[in-house]
Amino acid sequence: MNAYPEVTLGTFLWQESDIVSIDPDATYTTAGIYSYGRGLFKRPPITGSETNYLKYNRIRKGQFIYSKLFGWEGALATVPEEFDGLHVSHEFPTFHIDDAVADPDYVAHLTTWPGLHDKLRDQGTGMGSRRQRVNIDRLLSTTVPLPKLDEQRRIAAHLDAATAKIGKIRQLKETAEATRRALFSSLITRAGDPAQVRDFLIPVNDSVPVEADTLYRTAGIYSHGRGMFTRPPIKGSETKYARYNRLRAGQFVYSKLFGWEGALAIVPDEFDRLYVSHEFPTFAIDADVADPRYVKHLVTWPALHAALRDKTTGMGSRRQRVSPERLLATEVPLPPMPEQRRLADALDSLATCHAASATQDRELKALGSALLNYAFNGRL
Known part of the structure; x- marks a missing residue:
């Protein structure tokens, strides 16, 4: 049993849209949402004449946003500062977070929680993964654990610190992997005629x-x-x-x-x-x-x-x-056969490093999910 009371998302989210008419001669930078709570991304700039939409929704820092089409797959986020003023279509509803009820940092971590993604998957409508739309009423009726504000802030602070450390490890691993790829390509490129x-x-x-x-x-x-x-x-x-x-x-x-x-x-x-x-x-x-x-x-x-x-x-x-x-x-x-064999030994070692890195990636992902589960089940 969860130590925290469950409330609907509608308890602290209400829809907030800034609808703008599209000017064919204007240029717009639009945003999308990665699945599995991985945040927002920017799309290439587009002119109004290049889109089929007549209107865009302008997003604001701190809003809760999700994709109707891929909400079941965890395509939800809170809007970071660098996305303030970008545009999305009507397929991406936006919501104000009532910070008198829910801490925005706590809600930001909720968007990354697989437990919430699972609930939205169960509430999708339509047949087949590409048609499992999560409408607004379904989203707002979905329940999440919500302790008192002080406890929310404590949890968010713990998760901020933990995710920062995991992010640093990932950053170091990405640098190491880029070095491995460069060495791999260099060894083959310079192998011989x-x-x-x-x-x-x-x-x-x-x-x-x-x-x-x-x-x-x-x-x-x-x-x-x-x-x-x-x-x-x-x-x-x-x-x-x-x-x-x-x-x-x-x-x-x-x-x-x-x-x-x-x-x-x-x-x-x-x-x-x-x-x-x-x-x-x-x-x-x-x-x-x-x-x-x-x-x-x-x-x-x-x-x-x-x-x-x-x-x-x-x-x-x-x-x-x-x-x-x-x-x-x-x-x-x-190259000649002896050099091929020597290179194969070196490349085998690099491949072993790559496999170990992939295992570590899976372990980091599992650790992140476990931390979120502990946090939102009252065990952090």
Whole structure:
């Protein structure tokens, strides 16, 4: 049981709007809201003639603001000073905070609390994530813990101090990660003379006919060299493909459709014998020419993704296909084998640091959520 009384948000929020008519010749800086209580962001300036809206809502420092469309996903915030006077559409209602009832700093932390996001998710309307709108009445009827003002201020002060320390740790980690990325790119860029990808990749096609009654485990590839993922199993009768390409551990595989975005990977052991469509060409790595560990790092190299972006065909992001011929003609640094192995050792160490950093990010996020839960459940 919560130690604090629960009240509706409507107890201390009332709608407050500053509606302005849009001048086609004027320039407006508009704002949006990140999900999961991550605050506001600025959009690029836009002229009145470039928007479909006839009116904007001008926001003010200290207001409570949320997104009707993504309130269920935690798109709510209080307005910082640097966003004072910016504009939003009617999809972002704004509210005055009654500071005689609720401390604004306490409310600011409430907007980041996953417990409040969960309540708004349960109150969304519409079917499907893109239609779970949170209307104003639903928002204002949502309950939150609200102790007396002195206790609110004490909690806000504790959370301010804790989040400042977590923010400092994140800042240091971001600096370290930027250094790691720069070192990673420098090591590959300066690795040696360029060679074409065809010098070490051998096209492989283990194509099998799709049988209607067979269940297939298929895979996809994340963009930006982030590896592979499995899809839910699918029966042959449920797919449009007549044939699948069977993967083998250690192969190079990429997406024709998203190769320009870095959808390249080396097939992990656990993906051996999974299936992909013909949109995912596969290649064996010639281990006499290229060290597989070195190639594994190449697939994560942003400069390679950029090179493939320049080699795409079609217009628009959904049609920028990378053909196998284009991939194989792309140049990458390929030093002699002993140097590749030495580089692979160094790059493995950097990858280990990156994995440890990702784990720390998850731990910091969990710590932040735990602090908020303790705070709003009366245990801080």
